[in-house]
Amino acid sequence: MIRKTQWEPYLLLLPSLFYLLFFFGWPMIQAFSLALRGEDGGWTLAYVQRMINDTYFREALITTVALIVAILPIQFLVALAMALVVHARPKGAGLFLYFYAVPLAISDLAAGIVWFAIFTQRGYLNTILQAIGLIEKPIIFLNYQKPLWVIMAIVAAEVWRATAIIMVILVAGLQSIPNDYLEAAEIFGAGLFERITQIILPLLKPSLQVALILRTILAFQAFAVVVALAGQGATVLAKEAYKWYTDIRNPNVAAAYAGLIMVLSIATTIVYLRALRTPEEVTA
Amino acid sequence: MKHWPWSRIVLHAVALLLLLWVVLPIYLIALAAFSPRDVVYQYPKPLVPTQFSLETMLFFMRSSGVLDSVRRSVIVALLTLVVSMAVGAPAGYALARYIFPGRDTFRIAIVSTRAFPIVILSIPLAVSFINLGLYDSTISVALMHTALALPFTILVTSSVFASVPVDLEEAAMTLGCSRLGAFWRISLPLTLPGLAAAAIFTFVLSWNEVFAAAILTLRNRTLPAHVLSVLNESPLPFRFAGGFFLLVPALIFMLFIRRYLFNLWGRVVR
Amino acid sequence: MAEIRIDHVWKTFGKVVAVKDVTLTVEDREFVILLGPSGCGKTTLLRCISGLEQVDRGTIFIGGRNVTNLPPRRRGIAMVFQSYAVFPHMTVFDNIAFGLRMKKLPKPEIERRVRDAAALMHIEELLDRYPAQLSGGQRQRVAVARAIAVQSEVLLMDEPLSNLDALLRLEMRAELKRLFTELETTVVYVTHDQVEAMSMGDRIAVMRDGEILQFDTPVRVYDYPADRFIGGFIGNPPMNFLMAEVTDGRVLVHGTAVEVPAPVRSRLQAGPVLVGIRAENIELSPEQDEGAIPARVLVVEPLGSHNLVTASVEADMVKVTTPADMRLRPDQAVWLRFVPEKVRWFDAESGRALPVDYEAVEAAGHVG
Known part of the structure; x- marks a missing residue:
């Protein structure tokens, strides 16, 4: 660290600070103002009421939460498996890491379309199932009368796309665990399973926590995957917000969402x- | 051949299985995107390439609004890249190089914005942009995307700058450089690859973002916003080709930045 | 002419006072060591001289010029960093040429000076390499070459040898000493290694808690420590310290009277006093010796040329050097006799040296 001519760092921070105030702080206040204030400027719960009483509200809320509950455990298991595999340095570890991480840069819309190609009636899943003789004719998965199938498709797409970020965080966490600990545990007789549960997981806790927070927040915003896979079949909170803003043209209820x-x-x-x-x- | 113990064999089997899980869907969408249109509608579909064709991709590219939206997406992403680097990198440098009152507070504030549904803010922003006459423009989307990318840019550039020992800048200063000169001659050349990786990731962030782009534009859609708005009325070839087209930059950019994976994500989260 | 004058300089970091009212003059062409344990403020003081740190109070003159508020590049200094700070994206040649290019010297001149500096450090054949291809010792040489190439009148070095392994350090120590005698620059050299300080410096400034405790030649710092801390910090083994009692003009160390030279006696007051004595100034005898201090052998460490004996005098531990052929075993009773004119006297409470003119004592010693 150099120098403490005190104004220099503040000068360097100023642009970011202003930017975030204008495009982050202010819209945040604005969101609540839109949602909670009537046209006369007084406080009102009318828009919130309207949101709650809407036919789709319950479904959107339940689906959003259900998706989180269904997706996160699978994601963490897959991410942990990936991270442990990469950390165990198989032949071509760099290649594995690269491909496991590729979905990091794939958008939710693209992921939704990719899995649409798999789950659609004339898609690849039916092709494969029929080829190995499990079904006789294609199943219609993405049908709004079978919400469970739709949810499963969304879960698959989200696990496929958004596991990478957790994996990277966990690999970074694993790298910070000194090998000595694992070797010591091995000397004292711990097998692979014990090493994972007794040493690795407790020491990974900070990384797991960060990944969990990041993933949950992002899952609350799930949007394009749902649109691409479910069409009108299923809805989530962000999709309702989008609908109220663009289709129904009521920014106040959208802001409530x-x-x-x-x-x-x-x-x-x-x-x-x-x-x-x-x-x-x-943490120390 | 060297004898492999069972544990190594199991490890590689699991590794390949996970690899297949990630790669297979990419392979399938590519397969679909480069099949002729009649094959796209065919059922059961061939699982290996039978005939390579650009028909489906060209159909997508020639659909109305696609090329315009691609151009807009690139402009938005470039604007986002430039603005977020110009605004964020100085802050990253300050966090990496100075100790000053409020430093930790600022850092924590930036980190905590990551635990925040930033794209959701496009709804109130859209209302403001309508009032300001900025609505439905590339600039409005770029401004929103910059807000989304900025916390990320600040933290990543800070970790990139921190990776250059301060001694090097100080040595340059004792050898006749001003502070700015030391930055220009020493820190900048050494951090250029890392900063480039951060910039590329910002580009991808913007290229991929769909919710805010769809909220903030009406006619002047970016590519994801355009695809989203017509998706459910589109024929299968359009969807498959569009999905693949959206995916391509991801694959290419990840190649460039894979060395910086942990700079970009691993360290940022601490 | 490049004398460095530091006048009442203060430097604080938050609540920590790193440099506390330091006043120090380094003569032109002198090699001065700043020595002290880690955290004593020696590096901060060096960085204040370089301009990498701004002083809070006080003034710094280099060559008679007030440089207190000048940035490093206008101070006419060069510096070698503990980490070497060799630029990784430049070849060895470009590294050494860096300062010269900043001065906008003509190309042939740069070329010549780089080659000269490289020759002095014996790294001519490395000029085209990148730092990543060099060993730690070679990088160290590049760092020194880069600093001497600019031919500044003042050279600042921050623990330059501390990252080298023991053998290399020994080699570089001798080489640097030869180099600076040749170059005739003023050098301020920071180290925590007292052997380095003793062997290299013209004068040593011993620091603790941001203050300079003593500023003198190595021999005098060793022989006449101004403070108990210095006696304990410099020399291996460190100086022995024993509590003594002054009563009726006699000095009793654990009940045994020791001989006190006349000039010292007048400085002593009744009550406790701290006695300091180096290991080589204690005579150890395995036979009972009237008037010597009885002790017991704890450990004998043979060091080849001599033995280092640790003996206990009541609860105090005393280190004594004995001839290599003297056979002692643990727990053996021995008798210690201090060479009277080599005993150093300290205030029992503050640990500061009593104001005794030891040179007069030593001159009179053999008579007394």
Whole structure:
């Protein structure tokens, strides 16, 4: 670290600070103002009421939460498997890491379309199932009368796309665990399973926590995957917000949805931070 | 051949299985995108390439609005890249090189914005942009995407700058450089690859973003926003080709930045 | 002419006072060592001289010029960093030429000076290499060559040898000493290694807690430590310290009276006093010796040329050097006699040396 001519760092921070105030802080206030204030400028719960009473509200909320509950455990298991595999340095570890990480740069829309190609009636899943003789004629998976299939397709797409970020965080976490610990555990008789549960997982807790928060927040915003796979079949909170803004042209109710997503995100973050508080000795 | 213990064999089997899970869908969409149109509609579909054809891709590219939206997407992504680097990199440098009151607060504030549904803010922003006459323009999308990318840019550039020992800049200063000169001659050349990786990732971030782009534009759509808005009324060839086209930059850019994977994500989260 | 004058300089980081009212003059062409344990402020003081740190209070003159508020590049200094700070994206040649190019010297002149500096450091054949291809020792040479190429009148070195392995350090120590005698530059050299300080410097400034405790030649710092801390920090083994009691003009060390030279006696007051004595100034005898201090052998460490004996005098530990052929075994009773004119006297409470003119004591010693 150099020098403490005190104004220099502040000057360098100023542009970011202003930018975030204008395009982050202010819209945030604006969102609540849109959602909670009537045309006369007074406070009102009318828009929130309208959001809650809407036919699709319950479904959107339930689907959003259900997706999170279904997706996260699978994602963490797959990510942990990937991270452990990469960390065990198989032949061509760099190549594996690259391909496991590729979905990091794939958009949710592209992922949705990719899995649409698989799950659609004339798609690849039916082709494969029929080829190995499991079915006689194609199944219609993406049908709004079979929400369970639609949800499964979304889960598959999300696990495929968004596991990479968790994997990278976990690999970075694994790299920070000194090999000595694992070797010591091995000397004292710990097998692979014990090494994972007794040494690796506890030491990975900070990384897991960060990944969990990041993934949950992003899952609350799930949008394009749902549109691409479900069409009108299933809905989530972000999709409702989009619908209210573009189709119904009611920015106030759309803002109410935005506010709800924000509140849910912040609440979850706080719950996670409290529930998964990391003891000092682990972070040190 | 060297004898492999069972554990190594199992490890490689699992590794290949996971690889297949990631790669197979990419292979299938590419297969579909480069099949002729009648094959796209065919059922059951061939699982190996039978005839290579650009018909489906060209059909997508020639659909109305696609080329315009591609051009707009590139402009938005470039604008996002330039603005977020110009605004964010100085802050990253300050975090990496100075100790000053408020440094930790700023850092924590930036980190915590990542735990925040930023794209959702496009809804109130859209309302403001309508009032300002900025609505439905490439600039409005770029401004939103910059807000989305900025916390990321600040943290990544900070970790990139921090990877150059401050001693090097100080040595240059004792050898006749001004502070700015030391940055220009020493830190910048050494951090260029890392900064480029950060810039590329910002580009991808913007290229991929669909929610805010769809909210903030009406006629002047970016590619993802355009594809999204017509998706459910589009024929299969359009969807498959569009999906593949959206995916391509991801594959290419990841090649460039794979060395910086942990600079970009691993360290940022700490 | 490049004398460095530091006048009442203060430097704080937050609440930590790193440099506390330091006043110091380094003569032109002098080799001065800043020595002290880590965290004593020696590096901060060096960085204040270089301009990498701004002083809070006080003034710094280099060659009679007030440089207190000048940036490093206008101070006429060159510096060698502990980490070497060799630029990784430049060849060895470009590294050494860096400062010369900043001065916008003509090309042939740069070429000549780079080659000269490289020749001095014996790295001519490395000029086209990149730092990543060099060993630690070679990088160190590049760092020194880069600093001497600019031919500044002041050269600052921050623990330049501390990252080298022991053998290389020994070699570089001798080489640097030869180099600086040839170059006739003023050198300020920071180290925590007292052997380095003793063997290289013209004068040593011993620092602790941001203050200079003593500024003198190596021999005098070794022989006449101004403070108990210095006696304990410099020399291997460190100086022995024993509590003594002054009563009726006699000095008792654990009940045994020791001989006190006349000039010292007048400085002593009744009460406790701290006695300091180097290992080589204690005579150890395995036979009972009237008037010597009885002790017991704890450990004998044979060092080849001599033995280092640790003996206990009541609860105190004393290190004594004995001839290599003297046979002692643990727990053996021995008798210690201090060479009277080599005993150093310290205030029992503050640990500061009593104001004794030891040169007069030593001159009179053999008579007394």
